Amino acid sequence: MVMPQIKEVLGSEETPKPDNAVVARGISKTYGDVEALKDLTLEFPRGQLTSLLGPSGCGKTTLLKIIAGLLEPNAGEVEVNGKPVTGPGPDRAFVFQDFALLPWASVIRNVAFALELRGVAKSEREAIAEKYIADVGLSGFEKSYPHQLSGGMRQRVGLARALSVDADVLLMDEPFSAVDEQTRRKFQEDLLNLVQNENKTFIFVTHSIEEAVYVSDQIAILLPRPSRVSEIIRPTGLRNKNVDNIRRDSEYLDIVDSIWASLRSYVE
Amino acid sequence: MKSRSFWLKILSATVLFGAWQVAGMIPVSYAFPTFFESMAALVRLAADGTLFQAYVETLRPLVVGVGISAVFGIGLGLWIGLSSRFDWLFSPIFIVMQAAPLAALIPLLVMAYGIGLTSKVFVVCIMAMPVIVLNTAGAVRNTPSSIKEMGRSFLASDTEIILKIIIPAASPVIFSGLRLGISAGFIGAILAELKITPTGVGDIITYSRSIADYPAMYAAIFSIILLAVLFLNLLERLEVYLFEGNVRGYASD
Numbered sequence: 303m304v305m306p307q308i309k310e311v312l313g314s315e316e317t318p319k320p321d322n323a324v325v326a327r328g329i330s331k332t333y334g335d336v337e338a339l340k341d342l343t344l345e346f347p348r349g350q351l352t353s354l355l356g357p358s359g360c361g362k363t364t365l366l367k368i369i370a371g372l373l374e375p376n377a378g379e380v381e382v383n384g385k386p387v388t389g390p391g392p393d394r395a396f397v398f399q400d401f402a403l404l405p406w407a408s409v410i411r412n413v414a415f416a417l418e419l420r421g422v423a424k425s426e427r428e429a430i431a432e433k434y435i436a437d438v439g440l441s442g443f444e445k446s447y448p449h450q451l452s453g454g455m456r457q458r459v460g461l462a463r464a465l466s467v468d469a470d471v472l473l474m475d476e477p478f479s480a481v482d483e484q485t486r487r488k489f490q491e492d493l494l495n496l497v498q499n500e501n502k503t504f505i506f507v508t509h510s511i512e513e514a515v516y517v518s519d520q521i522a523i524l525l526p527r528p529s530r531v532s533e534i535i536r537p538t539g540l541r542n543k544n545v546d547n548i549r550r551d552s553e554y555l556d557i558v559d560s561i562w563a564s565l566r567s568y569v570e
Numbered sequence: 571m572k573s574r575s576f577w578l579k580i581l582s583a584t585v586l587f588g589a590w591q592v593a594g595m596i597p598v599s600y601a602f603p604t605f606f607e608s609m610a611a612l613v614r615l616a617a618d619g620t621l622f623q624a625y626v627e628t629l630r631p632l633v634v635g636v637g638i639s640a641v642f643g644i645g646l647g648l649w650i651g652l653s654s655r656f657d658w659l660f661s662p663i664f665i666v667m668q669a670a671p672l673a674a675l676i677p678l679l680v681m682a683y684g685i686g687l688t689s690k691v692f693v694v695c696i697m698a699m700p701v702i703v704l705n706t707a708g709a710v711r712n713t714p715s716s717i718k719e720m721g722r723s724f725l726a727s728d729t730e731i732i733l734k735i736i737i738p739a740a741s742p743v744i745f746s747g748l749r750l751g752i753s754a755g756f757i758g759a760i761l762a763e764l765k766i767t768p769t770g771v772g773d774i775i776t777y778s779r780s781i782a783d784y785p786a787m788y789a790a791i792f793s794i795i796l797l798a799v800l801f802l803n804l805l806e807r808l809e810v811y812l813f814e815g816n817v818r819g820y821a822s823d
Contacts, residue, residue, distance in 0.1 A: 370723050371723075372719055372722060372723055390723045390724070390725055391725070392725065394723075395723075395724070396719075396720070396723040396724075398716055398719070398720060399716075402714075402716040402717050402720035403717075404717060404735070404738065404739075404815075405739075405815055405816060406738045406739075406741070406813040406814070406815040406816040407738075407815055408815065415724065415734075416724040416725075418734075419721070419724050419725055419726045419730060419734075420724075447814070447815035448815065449815070463724075467724065
């Protein structure tokens, strides 16, 4: 009976407890006999980008889909803005690894598709879609079809679709793994701007150590079978430095090296 | 690009009809008229109205049968593709239907449903439906899981996932099933008129053969093929109109 009062007092006097947009608590997930995630707990601070990094098969995508509400955990729960997740919701938007565009629909219809599913009137949703198409730099391609676009452009369409619903949390499942190296670098720079300018929480799955260190406020390193969070790295020093010099920064290189050192034994 | 494919079509038609003309002139058989003889007969049949009267007869079971096959075929295919239980229940029926020697089964149909419209519609359906059902079911089952997941993550209801994702994604294969099914339906309609009661175009074919008016017989056969081709072209237009982005052009483009 006394404990809660003490907590309250502490909370109000000292630094406020960190504002987490998403909290995953005690998540376990098994596929048949395979234990993909075991008692995983992780917090995602609001307005920041958290990467889930780990060797393939470590359950990063599984965790992301559980947060999205696309998969049900066997145990544990996810809270988004303090409310438990029971399925997909308007507070989260997903960016897919393979873009997941509708091949029969034009760019503008693809971008507006999420709004179409929410029952937004056609003229209104197309106006919103046009704005986000311009934001991701695809103006002039509204009437094109996905098969007429390059991989990078397709993922811009996927990103515009996710932004169009104005969700608090953006879930990105290896969004840049299917685009070429140069486009990926551009995407990473754009993503840093996006995190800075939009007041959104990003959860970003990647298998690239460099990418994770480059874009993240917080990196959760997952180790496989069954997955748990082995380490959380916050490259805070890097976030205040000039973007153009990050890749030459010694702190950046040190973090990349130390992550590789802890992961290498898990990579066959 | 468009004009090139147009000229290619003309060229292929010319080659085909030229070969027909030559084969008729050799002649390969006493019962095989030349292309121009057949066309003259076609004009004659059209001019005296016989052809149109015949088509009024023939189109009835054809349209009813193809309509039923398309609606129920796509509906059933969708159902089979979505549910493994209905797959087990219905797929075998259509696989048997597809493999059945139809001509041998027609007497059974006639005993059960008489010689009227019903039997003929049945023949058209048996020809047209299996390929429509099986194609639709296969296409529905093979919808890429990532776009279904995309729909769910952006809050689509189950109905919206079916109507806005699964059906459009399956449409190229559904349409190819429709094309195959409808051409089989045309064959079925003529088969019914040859095997059940000689009416319509089947009557022209049977009658012309019995009086050895082979040009008229081939004119009737030609007209039904022409109609089928026109109809299939129309269907293709519809597909392009509905799902333009699905049309990728050719692999060599």
